[in-house]
Amino acid sequence: MPSPEYAALRAARLADLRTEIAAALPASDASFVLEIGCGHGHFLSAYAAAHPARLCIGLDLRLERILKARRKRDRAGLVNLHFIRGEARDFLRELPPGARLLDIYLLFPDPWPKKRHHKHRLLKAEFLDELAARAGEGSRFFFRTDHQPYFEEAAAVVSGHASWRVLPPGPFAYESESIFQSRAPAYHSLAAVWVSPPTDRQCGTNSGHLPPHPR
Numbered sequence: 001m002p003s004p005e006y007a008a009l010r011a012a013r014l015a016d017l018r019t020e021i022a023a024a025l026p027a028s029d030a031s032f033v034l035e036i037g038c039g040h041g042h043f044l045s046a047y048a049a050a051h052p053a054r055l056c057i058g059l060d061l062r063l064e065r066i067l068k069a070r071r072k073r074d075r076a077g078l079v080n081l082h083f084i085r086g087e088a089r090d091f092l093r094e095l096p097p098g099a100r101l102l103d104i105y106l107l108f109p110d111p112w113p114k115k116r117h118h119k120h121r122l123l124k125a126e127f128l129d130e131l132a133a134r135a136g137e138g139s140r141f142f143f144r145t146d147h148q149p150y151f152e153e154a155a156a157v158v159s160g161h162a163s164w165r166v167l168p169p170g171p172f173a174y175e176s177e178s179i180f181q182s183r184a185p186a187y188h189s190l191a192a193v194w195v196s197p198p199t200d201r202q203c204g205t206n207s208g209h210l211p212p213h214p215r
Contacts, residue, residue: 017086018094024057024082029098032057035105036088036122039178041069041081043107046176048073048081054102058083059091088122092130101135103142103173108180108187111147123154125161129198132163139194142172146184155190162199164192 002010025032033051035044038058048056060066060083069083084091109122123143131141141164145151159166172191181187 013086014090014094017084017090020082020084020086021091021094021096024055024084025096025099026055028096029100030055031100031102033103033105034059034101035107037106037109038069038083039065039180041065041072041083043105043176043178044083045069045072045076045078045081047105047174048078049076050174050176052080054080056081059086059088061085061087089127089130092134095134099134101131101139103140104131104135105142107142107144107178108146108184111145111150121150121153123150123157125157128158128161128164132161132194132196132198135163135194137194140167140173141192141194143190143192144172144181144187146180146187148188151188151190158190158192163194163196165195167191167193 032055033044033047035047035056035058038044038060041058044056044058048054058066058069058081060069063085066083066085073081073083086094106123111121128141135141141158143151143154143158145154155166158164169189170191172189
């Protein structure tokens with residue numbers, strides 16, 4: 001059982017997360033592009049500049065990265081871009097019921113290469129459930145890593161998931177080279193499109209079907 005101190009700290013973090021989500025979303029049924037693990041915001045800042053009509057949210061655990069990303073956004077005057085500190089699962093669960101994911105980017109996440117740390121890898125079937133519960137027709141998921149064993153594991157998870165269909169290999173819908181990508185001697189990419197809401201596992205979010213979004 002968590003200690004009272006931990007429980008109080010977590011409750012405060014979730015309250016802060018809800019406040020940041022409310023500030024970022026113009027309406028409880030808003031649709032947006034999400035980057036998980038946005039770092040200093042290089043990729044998503046470029047994306048938001050290229051898509052001024054789309055609401056974009058970047059998510060990262062480290063406060064210093066979020067603060068740097070916000071400074072970059074403010075210098076560029078990107079009013080459609082928000083950066084939020086938080087854990088991906090907490091973020092998804094704290095979204096208003098009508099909020100909806102458009103495109104989702106997970107670029108060069110921590111591969112947790114040691115076998116005993118594989119349990120910390122984010123891209124698992126349960127996490128795809130949670131994404132699918134917040135997605136809808138036309139929503140896409142983009143994953144990229146320079147760690148081949150993690151890519152092989154992730155590709156197997158996505159291709160075997162009923163809510164997502166893997167797309168043929170090719171460039172992503174939007175490309176902007178991140179710092180990690182520029183430093184990687186090689187990398188592996190995967191894209192998938194939403195097929196249906198999750199039905200077999202409990203994912204803790206509203207999994208009702210939503211109507212198509214305009215592209």
